[in-house]
Amino acid sequence: MATAAPLQLHPDRLLPADPAVRDVARRLHQRVRDLPVVSPHGHVPAAWLADDTPFRDPTSLLITPDHYVNRLLHSHGVDLADLGVGRSETDGPLDEAASRHAFRLLCSHWPAYRGTPVRFWLEAQLAELFGVRVRPSAETADGIYDQVAAALADDAFRPRALYDRFxxxxxxxxxxxxxxxxxxxxxxxxxxxxxxxxxxxxxxxxxxxxxxxxxxxxxxxxxxxxxxxxxxxxxxxxxxxxxxxxxxxxxxxxxxxxxxxxxxxxxxxxxxxxxxxxxxxxxxxxxxxxxxxxxxxxxxxxxxxxxxxxxxxxxxxxxxxxxxxxxxxxxxxxxxxxxxxxxxxxxxxxxxxxxxxxxxxxxxxxxxxxxxxxxxxxxxxxxxxxxxxxxxxxxxxxxxxxxxxxxxxxxxxxxxxxxxxxxxxxxxxxxxxxxxxxxxxxxxxxxxxxxxxxxxxxxxxxxxxxxxxxxxxxxx
Amino acid sequence: MATAAPLQLHPDRLLPADPAVRDVARRLHQRVRDLPVVSPHGHVPAAWLADDTPFRDPTSLLITPDHYVNRLLHSHGVDLADLGVGRSETDGPLDEAASRHAFRLLCSHWPAYRGTPVRFWLEAQLAELFGVRVRPSAETADGIYDQVAAALADDAFRPRALYDRFxxxxxxxxxxxxxxxxxxxxxxxxxxxxxxxxxxxxxxxxxxxxxxxxxxxxxxxxxxxxxxxxxxxxxxxxxxxxxxxxxxxxxxxxxxxxxxxxxxxxxxxxxxxxxxxxxxxxxxxxxxxxxxxxxxxxxxxxxxxxxxxxxxxxxxxxxxxxxxxxxxxxxxxxxxxxxxxxxxxxxxxxxxxxxxxxxxxxxxxxxxxxxxxxxxxxxxxxxxxxxxxxxxxxxxxxxxxxxxxxxxxxxxxxxxxxxxxxxxxxxxxxxxxxxxxxxxxxxxxxxxxxxxxxxxxxxxxxxxxxxxxxxxxxxx
Amino acid sequence: MATAAPLQLHPDRLLPADPAVRDVARRLHQRVRDLPVVSPHGHVPAAWLADDTPFRDPTSLLITPDHYVNRLLHSHGVDLADLGVGRSETDGPLDEAASRHAFRLLCSHWPAYRGTPVRFWLEAQLAELFGVRVRPSAETADGIYDQVAAALADDAFRPRALYDRFxxxxxxxxxxxxxxxxxxxxxxxxxxxxxxxxxxxxxxxxxxxxxxxxxxxxxxxxxxxxxxxxxxxxxxxxxxxxxxxxxxxxxxxxxxxxxxxxxxxxxxxxxxxxxxxxxxxxxxxxxxxxxxxxxxxxxxxxxxxxxxxxxxxxxxxxxxxxxxxxxxxxxxxxxxxxxxxxxxxxxxxxxxxxxxxxxxxxxxxxxxxxxxxxxxxxxxxxxxxxxxxxxxxxxxxxxxxxxxxxxxxxxxxxxxxxxxxxxxxxxxxxxxxxxxxxxxxxxxxxxxxxxxxxxxxxxxxxxxxxxxxxxxxxxx
Incomplete structure (x- = not known):
């Protein structure tokens, strides 16, 4: 893992490239960066916050429910079933081995997300929320999985704590x-x-x-x-x-x-x-x-x-x-x-x-x-x-x-x-x-x-x- | 009015931000800046120039006939009647008080025009033609109204004089x-x-x-x-x-x-x-x-x-x-x-x-x-x-x-x-x-x-x- | 011809204008500039390569078969017949005088191609392939025609040689x-x-x-x-x-x-x-x-x-x-x-x-x-x-x-x-x-x-x- 490419969020990411324009943009962004999130339309279940149950595992948090993530993997030949999609209540979520396999599928297809916003969102979650410091790949998948899974076991990562942190x-x-x-x-x-x-x-x-x-x-x-x-x-x-x-x-x-x-x-x-x-x-x-x-x-x-x-x-x-x-x-x-x-x-x-x-x-x-x-x-x-x-x-x-x-x-x-x-x-x-x-x-x-x-x-x-x-x- | 934001037209407005590109653009613009206006399609009445009657007041010049200006005010809840729209010949134009009120509505909604070309057009008219030096707002509305009204009383602002000046x-x-x-x-x-x-x-x-x-x-x-x-x-x-x-x-x-x-x-x-x-x-x-x-x-x-x-x-x-x-x-x-x-x-x-x-x-x-x-x-x-x-x-x-x-x-x-x-x-x-x-x-x-x-x-x-x-x- | 504008391909053409972005783009372009051409869809006749017959003249190579070139000339009033379009087999291609005339039509309409990719393609062919160093115009047309025609007579410009060179x-x-x-x-x-x-x-x-x-x-x-x-x-x-x-x-x-x-x-x-x-x-x-x-x-x-x-x-x-x-x-x-x-x-x-x-x-x-x-x-x-x-x-x-x-x-x-x-x-x-x-x-x-x-x-x-x-x- 010593040779894995780093994962770093540049403070100026997505700001205009021209230096003079970027200066202005940086000031504007700083003005609103820490303002509260007003989210008048979304699909998070209220029960997550009512029950405040810890998230189960990295795959059921980051992959299975997110069709943005799934569809691109599918377009590269990944079976949706391998990502935990479409499982009935009696099926239950993927077991540990399958969950880890799904996460490896995501990480080994990381180049597929180049140029997409999915990459931006996932990188921000991995780096800012979970402290991941290496770029996802087949080689780094298991390490990242472990790091995210460990975080999810922490009370600081339960839904209400995240609601506040966000x-x-x-x-x-x-x-x-x-x-x-x-x-x-x-x-x-x-x-x-x-x-x-x-x-x-x-x-x-x-x-x-x-x-x-x-x-x-x-x-x-x-x-x-x-x-x-x-x-x-x-x-x-x-x-x-x-x-x-x-x-x-x-x-x-x-x-x-x-x-x-x-x-x-x-x-x-x-x-x-x-x-x-x-x-x-x-x-x-x-x-x-x-x-x-x-x-x-x-x-x-x-x-x-x-x-x-x-x-x-x-x-x-x-x-x-x-x-x-x-x-x-x-x-x-x-x-x-x-x-x-x-x-x-x-x-x-x-x-x-x-x-x-x-x-x-x-x-x-x-x-x-x-x-x-x-x-x-x-x-x-x-x-x-x-x-x-x-x-x-x-x-x-x-x-x-x-x-x-x-x-x-x-x-x-x-x-x-x-x-x-x-x-x-x-x-x-x-x-x-x-x-x-x-x-x-x-x-x-x-x-x-x-x-x-x-x-x-x-x-x-x-x-x-x-x-x-x-x-x-x-x-x- | 001492604290009003200034209204200034930057000489490089609308030119590209990149300094090297802007240099070229500036030279190109200078080459054509003073060329005559060829206007093969428009809606100005010929009678304005035939009669050369002075324009009546700021509102009937800048607001009432311009649906670009009106529609955005309407979208923010302003009644078109308050802008002088739809008045019959027997109604006549808005009286002085109503005209001034309409102008105040425009100025107090000035932020609504941010990002629109209407702002560019109005600013150019106010600053270049009428010499206005303060940004329109509820506070500056009356002063600007007076300044424009005074100009319109001048022969230099009659239609034929403007035709030449333009x-x-x-x-x-x-x-x-x-x-x-x-x-x-x-x-x-x-x-x-x-x-x-x-x-x-x-x-x-x-x-x-x-x-x-x-x-x-x-x-x-x-x-x-x-x-x-x-x-x-x-x-x-x-x-x-x-x-x-x-x-x-x-x-x-x-x-x-x-x-x-x-x-x-x-x-x-x-x-x-x-x-x-x-x-x-x-x-x-x-x-x-x-x-x-x-x-x-x-x-x-x-x-x-x-x-x-x-x-x-x-x-x-x-x-x-x-x-x-x-x-x-x-x-x-x-x-x-x-x-x-x-x-x-x-x-x-x-x-x-x-x-x-x-x-x-x-x-x-x-x-x-x-x-x-x-x-x-x-x-x-x-x-x-x-x-x-x-x-x-x-x-x-x-x-x-x-x-x-x-x-x-x-x-x-x-x-x-x-x-x-x-x-x-x-x-x-x-x-x-x-x-x-x-x-x-x-x-x-x-x-x-x-x-x-x-x-x-x-x-x-x-x-x-x-x-x-x-x-x-x-x-x- | 001493006063003709030069035709020069800038090494950074089409790269972004911003200097910092251009630096990166230049490195990326250099990485792939000399990679082979994979062309899985096109309209070149296989017979050209099978027969390896030399190209006949500048017009039948660059103008007659290329509807990108023709259509814009037509839009400026040029008769397609003057470009050799639509000739039957019995007609045969344009004769030398007509071919030269067609080439003059192209060169004298050179400004019509400003802003179009046709200009980029033609310039690249003229400058890189045929060594033309003057901008096409009514005045330079004959000289360029001669230069291209001379090159086409060389074995290095036969289809198979070009296939390799490309x-x-x-x-x-x-x-x-x-x-x-x-x-x-x-x-x-x-x-x-x-x-x-x-x-x-x-x-x-x-x-x-x-x-x-x-x-x-x-x-x-x-x-x-x-x-x-x-x-x-x-x-x-x-x-x-x-x-x-x-x-x-x-x-x-x-x-x-x-x-x-x-x-x-x-x-x-x-x-x-x-x-x-x-x-x-x-x-x-x-x-x-x-x-x-x-x-x-x-x-x-x-x-x-x-x-x-x-x-x-x-x-x-x-x-x-x-x-x-x-x-x-x-x-x-x-x-x-x-x-x-x-x-x-x-x-x-x-x-x-x-x-x-x-x-x-x-x-x-x-x-x-x-x-x-x-x-x-x-x-x-x-x-x-x-x-x-x-x-x-x-x-x-x-x-x-x-x-x-x-x-x-x-x-x-x-x-x-x-x-x-x-x-x-x-x-x-x-x-x-x-x-x-x-x-x-x-x-x-x-x-x-x-x-x-x-x-x-x-x-x-x-x-x-x-x-x-x-x-x-x-x-x-």
Whole structure:
């Protein structure tokens, strides 16, 4: 191991290369480096913090649940099963030998991550959190595994301790409308807990009225809400009931992700009739889509009334590789983006609620073409619309630079919603926010260097982007 | 006011940050900085110059007519009415108190413009034209208002004096085909006037044969042209009549902006039949679109014959927010871009006139995806086709850089049409052209620094881009 | 000529301008500058090397066959006929006077190529290969013509000598499935030949079952393969027969270019019925498209079985200007890109063969929007999918930078296929590969300068990109 390449995080990483620009960027980054993490959208389970159970092993922490990590290994021929993906509860997690093998697969494929943000996130975790000082490789894999495993046995690496160390101010989870939010409640009632974990209302599958299993979901919604979902008004009331329940447990937003962003309105009678057909399982595919789009309009209406910020993450081809989905389930790395269209899709909602003071709509996309053509122009007119941070495949340094460069000229900075980590990889949260802060510092420094902005304005702006704006946009 | 931040225009603003590249860019910019302004497409009313009436007040000059300024304020919750938008002739402009209030709204929202070109344009006007030396803010608003208002009372700030000070060589207006062009005529006949203001033929609404009110427009066309528009051949002849009238009054181009760029040809009999239905108000929406697309082919045919350069600005969702359009009218900032397609859309016109020596077609877009995929490849083959400058939402530093970087590799520089300010904000014209010159200087300097172009070639190129090419492309 | 501007290739051309970044880039470029050229896709005729006939004259070498050169001249009003385009065999090439005139047209339009890669390629050929020391212009045209013509008369400029001088390791041609590959065979049997020229199976027109002349092609396929193509199974067997013939002659890939990338499967009975209709010339346009798309699925199936790497170059509007195609034929510069969609289009193939160990699929595009949205996400999951290099209109410095910056963050470097010159301009091959190496060096140097990659990793990566990866991906 004496000859292993070192792993060192350079203090100027991701800052602009030009020395004069870098100087400004360094000052801007220093101003926000230690500000708290505001995370209004993500996928960490609240139970981790409620139970504060130690993380089990390096693989189940860093590899198995992270489809960013898995998909690239798979693209180089690694079997997802070897990474612990798709195991049932009865399977349980990988045993020690298999976990160690998975970690070796990651380390021996380290060059595959060159140029990707996954490398940045993993390096930051390994070096900053676990004190690893050697570059991952086939040779160093076991040593790194041991070092991480040893750390995880320490109380300082339990979820609550990390929550504090990460300086998290608020962490949003993503939850099923029928979830009882027991973990959120437990945290709220725990006098030893001083953080803030808020649920997010994510009703996608309840709106996909033509999908297999939807009837059972509608029944479950009735059971949990106590509102009869046998009729259209009842179904809407049950959804509102659960939104209220979420709000009572601290929720500030409702998140939506369908194949498209459409919000076409039906007449009341059309909606009622289609809903009746849905309950009978007699909807055509087109009718199911029509009712789902109308339901999105209803969600916007409810948002304008109850104040849950509406966030949209549309345009993903889920489970693109049918055999992989069949073998391993959903969210295992074979989702592929698709084109998306916002202006026509959102017109019904924006005509009705676009200037409504209670309405907030944050738009995310995997289709970069919409940044300058659609999202920025919409957010640059409608008081309710905000530009969401680059998401998923676009959550990477050059993509974030393209995004800032593309949207700022139309909407400035104050109508962007602030960074969203959107992750289930808890330990990557600080690195993800730090990446955004470094890139914002670089972007603003470039404007200063080109005399497009004074440095005092840039300093004020980066502080706003980091904490003020997300708190304001998400009513935190 | 002693503590107000200063407003200073740095001489190197918008030039590349790298010192070596900036040196080259500075030399290139200096070469063209003082060249005359050639403005072959814009929206300043000719009457301003014919009448030479002093501008009324800071708000009606800088805020009310400029939807770039308004839309961003609106996106931060400002009521457009407070900015003087949508007032009828009987309403008249805002009174002194309201005008001052509007100006305060702008200044107190100054941080909203960070990162946008609007800030660059406004700063240039405030600092260079009006001598303002403090950064706009709630505190400095009244002082700046007074300073601008005082300047406007000076004869040196009347439209003709500014025309000279701005070194405008030619300024194109945009006009209704039935306009009598009285202001243009008055200027032509005025021996004290030495500038050049040319009309532009903009027939959009006369081609939207299915729109409400079209019949009245066709009647009006008949009245003004003296040609019977009751038949299809008559309608075409009346349009040609008005094109000839415009040419006789100095017009060099015809401008077109529809939802798409299609130019599908009908057979003579189909066109004749659809036109008859149009006159009876019996066209379906699809038939109206078909006839409009065919009319675009007829416009191209006429352009190839009469030499009016055809400019296309397609792909805008007009009046996206129906309630705002209902309350304030058109062009108030709620237009949103949409995707556009050129190669198939223009094939009928290009098959027929693409190599016709009399035909010129300049393509503009709000859909950046077409730069490298469609517009540059078309202009890189067809002698008639030129790449228009970045337009509207794309008329900003980083977008202009993306545009140059994207189109030049396929068409070089000589097939780009030159900068178009496209503005109704008269006082912003020098700043807009200066922005383009600075960015062209930066782009060329980068090529020089990377040894892709010699500096003597870069110097020759920037002069051509600035004055030679637009004069040639627009036959000025 | 004493006053002519010099033509000098700067050793740092195309490297980043920032001095510190350039230092790193220079080291990286030096590491790969002299590595062999691996060219797995191109259009140089094998006969040139088999016959080793000297090139005839500067125009027929540098201008006539190169539609990159021609199209830009045409866009400035030059008649393609004056460049020797579209001459039949009986016409023969341009005579000396006409050839010299064509060369003068090129040189006098030299400024038209500023900012384009064509200039880089031509300069490299003129300066490095032919020793030209003056910038092309109307004045220097004849002198340069003479200098190039004199060189071509030298044995050192015959194809085989150049093949060696260019350090080509392997050169792929593109061939009709019915080609007897005589030139490839001659090379293989020639004991004095030590290079490697491999054919590529390009069956496009055999799959366009509804196109005029297809029946004759199917008959020809029967004749050449000796397999009855009167039935669907026979047609497939005949195609497989020719693939096997190509493989026996060294082919490593099959290349496909249709209007879209779709691979929709038909049932066996549907395919059989449509094929029968095709043989009778009774297919509708939609049916022809359906059968072509199914044939693409069959090609993928065969690729997974016989190991020919499948390369896709979809989304071109061929012969956009009908009059030009009518007068001069195909591939004369009036092809225009169109939008393309991959994830849905390829789903049938990827569901069936996406994880098949024998299957390789390399995706090229002229639609940049698919880089981050579709191609990189697909290659970042499927082991079989690789990101092809920027192609055609995108084979230029800034486009290549956009491409690297856009795809690397999702797939890293190891899932990009390596550079493809795709050219029929034999003498431009070294310049094209050198451009790619310089840009890769610049991209990696930027990552090093931003502390996103260590320099030892960058060095390893650029070597892999240049030779290791293309050898591996194309099974060379």
């Amino acid at each position: 300086r998290i101010e608020v962490l949003a989870t993503t939850d099923d409308p029928c979830d009882d939010l027991a973990a959120h409640r437990a945290l709220a009632e725990d006098p030893t807990w001083h953080g803030r974990v808020v649920p997010t209302f994510r009703p996608d599958k309840y709106l996909e009225v033509g999908a297999p299993g939807w009837t059972a979901l509608a029944d479950r919604l009735e059971e949990v809400s106590g509102v009869d979902t046998g009729t259209w008004p009842g179904f809407l009331a049950a959804l509102q009931n659960r939104r209220d329940y979420f709000r009572a447990h601290g929720a500030v937003s409702a998140d939506h992700s369908h194949a498209d962003a459409r919000t076409d309105k039906l007449t009341p009678i059309e909606a009622l009739d289609l809903y009746d057909l849905a309950r009978k399982g007699e909807l055509t595919a087109d009718e199911a889509t029509a009712l789902r789009r109308h339901l999105m309009w209803e969600m916007a209406r409810m948002s304008s009334e109850d104040g849950l910020v509406m966030t949209l993450h549309p345009g993903v081809h889920r489970d693109h590789h049918a055999p992989t989905a069949g073998r391993f389930g959903h969210d295992v790395g074979c989702d592929i983006p698709r084109t998306v269209e916002f202006p026509s899709a959102l017109k019904p909602v924006l005509d009705d609620f676009g200037t409504h003071p209670g309405f907030r709509l944050v738009l995310f996309t995997l289709d970069e073409t919409t940044f300058s053509r659609e999202i920025a122009p919409l957010a640059g007119f409608y008081p309710s619309v905000f530009v969401g941070a680059p998401w998923w495949f676009l959550d990477a340094p050059d993509a974030i630079r393209r995004w800032r460069s593309t949207v700022s000229e139309t909407v400035g900075f104050a109508k962007t919603s602030g960074f969203i980590d959107d992750t289930r990889a808890f330990c990557s949260i600080p690195a993800r926010h730090d990446m955004a802060r470094r890139l914002d510092a670089g972007h603003l420094a470039q404007l200063v260097a080109e005399h497009r902005l004074d440095e005092d304005e840039a300093t004020e702006t980066i502080v706003e982007m980091t904490t003020t704006t997300p708190r304001k946009v998400f009513r935190l | 070194r405008i060589e030619v300024l194109a207006t945009t006009d209704d085909p039935c306009d009598d062009l009285a202001a243009h005529r008055a200027l032509a006949e005025d021996p004290t006037w030495h500038g050049r203001v040319v009309p532009t033929f903009r027939p959009d609404k006369y081609l939207e044969v299915g729109a409400p009110g079209w019949t009245a427009l066709a009647d009006r066309l008949e009245e003004v042209s003296g040609v019977d528009t009751g038949t299809w051949p008559g309608f075409l002849a009346a349009l040609q009549n008005r094109r000839d009238y415009f040419r006789a009054h100095g017009a060099v181009s015809a401008d077109h902006s529809h939802a798409d760029a299609r130019t599908d040809k009908l057979t003579p009999i189909e066109a004749l039949d659809l036109y008859d239905l149009a006159r009876k108000g019996e066209l379906t929406a699809d038939e109206a679109t078909a006839l409009r697309r065919h009319l675009m082919w007829e416009m191209a045919r006429m352009s190839s014959e009469d030499g009016l350069v055809m400019t296309l600005h397609p792909g805008v969702h007009r009046d996206h927010h129906a309630p705002t359009a209902g309350r304030f009218g058109h062009d108030v900032g709620c237009d949103i871009p949409r995707t556009v397609e050129f190669p198939s859309a223009l094939k009928p016109v290009l098959d027929d006139f693409g190599t016709h020596p009399g035909f010129r077609l300049v393509l503009f877009t709000l859909d950046e995806t077409t730069f490298s995929r469609e517009i540059a490849p078309l202009a890189g083959f067809y002698p008639s086709v030129f790449v228009g400058a970045p337009w509207w939402f794309l008329d900003a530093p980083d977008a202009i850089r993306r545009w140059r970087s994207t189109v030049s590799e396929t068409v070089g520089f000589a097939k780009t049409s030159g900068f178009i300010d496209d503005t109704r904000a008269f006082c912003s014209i020098p700043a807009r052209h200066d922005m383009a010159r600075r960015l062209d200087a930066g782009h060329l300097a980068q090529l020089v620094a990377e040894h892709r172009l010699d500096e003597d070639e870069a110097t020759e190129t920037i002069v051509e881009m600035t004055t030679t090419t637009p004069r040639k492309v627009f036959r000025l | 350090r080509i390791e392997v050169l792929a041609t593109t061939d009709d499935p019915c080609d007897d590959l005589a030139a490839h065979r001659a090379l293989a049997e020639d004991p004095t030949w030590h290079g490697r020229v491999v054919p590529t199976f390009r069956p496009d027109k055999y799959l366009e079952v509804g196109a005029p002349g297809w029946t004759a092609l199917a008959d020809r396929l029967e004749e050449v393969s000796g397999v009855d193509t009167g039935t669907w199974p026979g047609f497939l067997a005949a195609l497989q027969n020719r693939r096997d013939y190509f493989r026996a002659h060294g082919a490593v890939s099959a290349d496909h270019s249709h209007a879209d990338a779709r691979t929709d499967k038909l049932t066996p009975i549907e395919a059989l019925d449509l094929y029968d209709l095709a043989r009778k010339g009774e297919l509708t346009a939609d049916e022809a498209t359906a059968l072509r798309r199914h044939l693409m699925w069959e090609m993928a199936r065969m690729s997974s079985e016989d190991g020919l790497v499948m390369t896709l170059h979809p989304g071109v509007h061929r012969d956009h200007h009908a009059p030009t195609a009518g007068r001069f034929g195909h591939d004369v510069g009036c092809d225009i890109p169109r939008t393309v969609e991959f994830p849905s289009a390829l789903k049938p193939v990827l569901d069936d063969f996406g994880t098949h160990p024998g299957f390789r699929l390399v995706l090229f595009t002229l639609d940049e929007t698919t880089f981050s949205r579709e191609i990189a996400p697909l290659a970042g999951f499927y082991p079989s999918v690789f990101v092809g290099a920027p192609w055609w209109f995108l084979d230029a410095p800034d486009a290549i930078r956009r491409w690297r910056s856009t795809v690397s963050e999702t797939v890293g470097f190891a899932k990009t296929s390596g550079f493809i010159d795709d050219t029929r301009a034999f003498c431009s091959i070294p310049a094209r590969h050198d451009m790619a190496r310089r840009l890769d060096a610049g991209h990696l140097a930027q990552l090093v300068a931003e502390h996103r990659l260590d320099e030892d990793e960058a060095t390893e990566t650029i070597v892999e990109m240049t030779t290791t990866t293309p050898r591996k991906v194309f099974r060379l």
